[in-house]
Amino acid sequence: MSDTPTDDGPPRSPDGAMGPDSFHVGEPTHILGQANEGKIDGVAKITGSAVFTDDIRLPRMAHAKLLRSPHPHARILSIDTRRALEMPGVLAVMTGEDLPTRHGAIPIAQDETALAIGKVRYVGEPVVCIAATTEEVARAATRTIRVVYEPLDAVLTVEDALDPTMPVIHEQGKRPSNTTRRVHQHFGDVDQGFAEADCIHEAVYQYPGSTHVPLEAHAAVAEPLPEGRLKLWTSTQNPHYVHKTVSHVLGMDETDVRIIKPDVGAGYGGKCETFVTDLCASWLALKLDRPVKCALEREEVFYAHRGRHPTRMRVKMGMKNDGRITAIDFEAIANGGAYASYGVVTAFYLGVFLTLPYTVNNVRFTTMRMYTNLPPCGPKRGHGALQPRFAIESHIDKMAELIGMDPAQLRRTQMITAPATTVNELHVPSCGLDSCLEEALLASGYAARRGRLPTGRGLGLAASVYMCGALHGVYRDDLPHSGVQLQIVRSGRVTIFSGTADIGQGSNQMLAGIVAERLGITPKLCRVIEGDSDLCPVDLGSYSSRVTFMAGNAAIDAADKIRAVIAQAVAPSLGAVPAALEFRNETVSAAGRSVSWKEAVRIAEAAVGTLGSTGSYRPPKAHRSFRRNPIGPSPAYSFTAAVAEVDVDIESGIVAVDRVWCAHDLGRVLNPTIAEGQIEGCVYMGVGEAILEEQLYDQGQMQTPSILEYKVPTVYDTPTIEAILVESHDPGGPFGAKEVGEGPQLAIVPAIANAIHDAIGVRLDHPPFTPEKVLRALQGRPIAVPDMPSLTPKPR
């Protein structure tokens, strides 16, 4: 590495990347990777002093409440708001026409408005918003609204959505249909691959929908500022996207809107968009010229949803007798709900990762994401890649049995080795899957125990892959994906300004750790100011497992620049060249002479003036087929191998997941405590999807919109988890690091499915593995997976 200040202007490499001169891969660390000395926001969180959006109370603040649709699909004939307006305390009543600009997560699929206009498309869709002096009055006023609806036929299933005689949910556009997106891609020679196969197996799988259940419900507080400006506090994963969308929908200049993300009680993908809370609070605040809070009730979070797409999949796989996969032919159809959300991306993710983590050169897939009259689906931990991973990893175990091969050996023989470029041109710079597999097998005693446990007890293995952010953001421009700015004052304190969104996952700790590592100081000297559009450089947000990789590199970039400035200033007083200086233990030293960090800062400030720097990260451009395969390429991929041990009660059909060994290749461990926590969270969420969580709808109405009846696991349902951290030193990751927040979950559900097969000899191809499904399978009368519909488009 170099300690010489870089030239003016951003560094540009031939592949279009922007970022630090060195990623410091493989360098020894003194702060990073050490046992955690305490999360920098930990005390605030456990003492209750952390401030979440709903904690914010401003003078004259009004409260907004929503009236929601009782129909899955209906025309709005009239809305009578008179009685509400006459109620004491009611300040304003807002309907769809008040804010008609369309918006959506993806620029090419903007199909939502703040409140329904003309028709409603799901039970629970917001129709009217009322602001009043108290929450109680606002809520009572919504109950006085008379809406006259003309019910329409509801499109509830993917079969309904494919049926050209059913109504179209979104009538705008050139060729209206209930298909959000259809993707068909073909790589290699699939037919030839099947011709070469010794064994061909085909099966249909149904992965269920599920939702995130963040502890904190969505909330927003909008405050009007002088000269028509607006400040909005919001519980979000993506302050930057909220900033752009709120400005766009309200017709305001982005410079007049300030978005602040306070402490957030988790998201898991459920807070990646601009919600009705943001838009209604903002519009009402400007109209009333007083602050407005709009906070969802728990029931409403289930309607806001944006969770896992229920997905039906057909897998046809060809295999040689030695276990090598010769071809995959794959179809998937996802029930997307009433709005697009990130559904265009989902349609791609359902197919593009079929070429990993095993070398498969002949792949063909067709995926469809459909509109239906249900709450909109979107990204949930492992977005779109998780459903096919369940199908593929289940299918591989079935084929291993068919050809009489050990499932672990089958995976071992064909997992990719990095660097590799897949047939669909995903470039994989690093892969530690071999170590993940061996560690998980060893820890679980898989080789000796699988197939030899008493009836009812079983072990199952699965492997998976995930991305570290997207090479191409939702906006097609040349701007960095992450920016970090540092300010160092003469007390020695370092302030890190970043547009990232710490939603509890610990990205602030990551930023402080990286900056502290490069400057040789304790993370406690670092303050992180993040998620504030007035104060912080842009970061695209906490989604796609991109933050450590991208914002981490921007932090290295900023830290190395200011380190070079300080080294240049301090070197003469130590009698050394700048490159020889060591920054460590709050000391800057060379050849036995040293100054304290604080002294070094004072020397540098005296020499060059106020100390500050900026850093950026933009991933390299994708390989040449960007236009064909725009969604899927990532600067790096993480890998997981998991073994689950289950105990199946054969009299009741109840499945208990006793233990999970989850080995994850996260490139480099930056913080072992937080990394293990992320793996534990992934296992927990995977267990919920595997055995408990079901989104039951009746006539489009969610049957369990509460955390009493929507069954996320309790501590008693959570297995003993052994998180195993595997390092592969990615050449482009910060210090070699990759993601750990999502990838581990992909392997959990198929590992449990494979363990159930080992335990009781039956295959279950449609989670959740409820007692009834298990029992019926044991009784030889299984509940069948529905047939795969034809994905050939039918003309309307």
Added chain:
Amino acid sequence: MLPFPPFELARPGTLHALLQRLEEPDARILAGGTDLMPNLKHRIEKPPTLISLKGVQELNGIVENEDGITIGATTTLSEVAAHPIVSERFPALRDACRTVGTSTVQAMGTLGGNLLLDTRCRYLNQPDGWRTAIGGCLKCEGNVCHVARTGSGCYAAHSADTVPVLWLMGARLRITALTHEREIDLPELYTSDGIRRHTLRRGELLHSIHLPRPRGFVAHRKLRTRGAIDYPLLLTAVRREGSGASAVLSALGPQPILVQAAVAADLPEKAWAAAKPLNTHTASTSWRKHMVRVEVKRALESAVTLALQ
């Protein structure tokens, strides 16, 4: 957050003052609140006045007497579970208390409150806006039962975890009012109507629960989806009686049912035949019926194990 509907909170300091307030037409008792508070937030009930039992000391505590123990109605489930005599002589009651909700619910919830827990149904225990979309139900703001559309009654499920074991323990209830006092056997508290679910009359208060000396060994089982928090999908209490056995099953309808077998081994099959689970829960009805046989069999086995100890 779901706001509460407005209500007045009365805090009488003596039993006499409490019983006076109970004479008021819309009086509603507040004990631990773990059942009532969520129902208020869901607007299942909108009582103008809540009368707190907290100030009346004599309703609280466990007293040992000649022929058993007497538990005051406001004794919390944690206090019951932690009491040495309960652990020693009525371990199934301790077990049942420890399956209610969570430890925080057990710390707030009372034994009397559990006996008088409102009946529950997937179509009832929902936020008010949700119920509006289905037009309400028989028990609340509607005139159709979504569980049995052609029926005329309400089938909301009795879901009180402690009741089946107390039933088999021969619990007697002391009921007091301003003008009178009476004692009843526990089964007489319940009715087959999910709406008018108990037999207390206006002005009456459940004062205490008396358990006679234990006769035989009672075992308790609670079937629920998760390891904590959940209301029961099926409650089973079993007692061995010589070569025979009895079971009390609940969470199947508005009141528990008693099943007896002269030969203990016949009990699971008899219970299975008697159980008619309805669509009051989102969990599969046929699986809940299947589980009656499994749970009764297992409860019988643990009753035998207890007897051998």
